[in-house]
Amino acid sequence: MSDRAPPDELPDHGCLRLTGLRTQVRDDVHLEFHHTTNLRRVVELRKLLAGREKIGILLQPDPDPDGIACGFGLRAILGRKAPTAPLISFGEVQRPENRAMVEALGIDVRTITPDELDEFDGLALVDVQPTVFGESPPARVLSVDVVIDHHPERSGYDAVIKDIRTGYGATATIVTEYMRAAGIEMRQKLATALLYGIKSDTQLLGRDTSAADMEAFGYLHSCYSPALLRRIERPALPEAGLRALGRALSKTQVEEGIHLLVLGRVREDVIPQVAELGLQAEGAEWAIAVGVVGSDLVFSVRNVGYVRAAGEVVRAVVEGLGVGGGHRSMAKGIVPVTAFREVYGRADRATVRRALLNAFQKAISGEEDDASLAAG
Structure with a gap:
């Protein structure tokens, strides 16, 4: 922490953040340390998956807004596009508001069979854990690269990186913290997706909501698109x-x-x-x-x-x-x-x-x- 060191004089290190000493003394130094912890996790994710040709970002069957938003956000964190990091699921997006979400935000969720997992040399699960896929999950999902979730932790699988925060009301809060810590630009579409993910999973911050959820929601509220959110929340009735x-x-x-x-x-x-x-x-x-x-x-x-x-x-x-x-x-x-x-x-x-x-x-x-x- 320094008020004098210019950014261009800092050493090149993935986990390094610059913050003003006087600012931290005046405000909450714990938040900056929390950002540093999240930044370290982002560096680990990028290092683990950097050399992979195609990463599958697996969501639950009939994906919900929290999962869809987190998959969208993880792809941005990894600096990838849809062809090399597609969002995948064993079931179609069915609920009207969830379909409205993917249509309004231009997010494609590809429905696959377990056999199609073989085309991915990297596999990350967001807002879901492998044992959710039935009593006998596909063998491929029992040994994965990444699991990011907020639901109660389950056993019976291996993950190289596991970030499960059961005290959070939404996995979108974790992904938002990753992006803030890494200094990734929060574009309107992604901010809208993440905000809706938190809003839907916590019932507008009214259910199982943590201070982290409220902090993330407030941050996203400054850069989301109200027009896009209205399109998602009010799907057309034929x-x-x-x-x-x-x-x-x-x-x-x-x-x-x-x-x-x-x-x-x-x-x-x-x-x-x-x-x-x-x-x-x-x-x-x-x-x-x-x-x-x-x-x-x-x-x-x-x-x-x-x-x-x-x-x-x-x-x-x-x-x-x-x-x-x-x-x-x-x-x-x-x-x-x-x-x-x-x-x-x-x-x-x-x-x-x-x-x-x-x-x-x-x-x-x-x-x-x-x-x-x-x-x-």
Whole structure:
């Protein structure tokens, strides 16, 4: 730390930062030491992956905003472009707002099979750990170069560099700290992606939020694009979806805090959008939107965040009849129409509404043993 040394007289060292001594005495010297720790990690990442021809940046299946933003940011940190450091996933980006994100920001996430991992001589995982990929993950993901994540640490794999910070609310916070420490220019698109990643994973700094998340969010807020963020957060609803929403709203009501909207046959991406809208109804603590997609009943669930976890409720509802799960405030369930008919005799809108409302009321109130749709 010096107030006199000019930058051009400093030795060439990757982990060296220049900061004013008087500034640090006046302000928080701990932040500068934290930057130095992050800078050292950036130097390690670059050194490890510098000689690799093609690095796969692997995200979770159906990548979420935090993972997408972190992959985008890691590529910038490594100084690479998409051809030599593509973002890859074993599942497509499906949720409307996540698709709006990649479209608005021009980010390509390539869907691959496990066999295609062989084309990469470097593999980095962001916002995910290898054992998330099922009980028998592909052998290639059990020995990787890099893992950067904020979720609880899992065992059963090897990584040369592992940076897991469970006290953080978003992995995007870690990547933002890397970029600040390394002095990388924060362009608007990347700032918007990282800010949205933090915002979505912490529910606008309201869930599992650390001081680091708030610091990173404040930094990104000074250089993001409000117009781009609006495009991401308000994905377009197709005309057919609007008509289905209109029909559902004409017969809807909030019962015991549950707002249930039955849409009929719709495009799958319409369902979570309607669930988001449904939560805005007065008195609604839960919003459930259900539609027919192909041969399945698909429903999306949203809640206000301070009630029972949505993922637990959905698992109780579909037990023995379908599949489902999710997080505290959002979840998804799928039940084959044929299986539903076997239990209820028909699958018209009135029957679907009655069955789902009854099942969710029981699951939300804690009556898991009687909540399953399979119980009839």
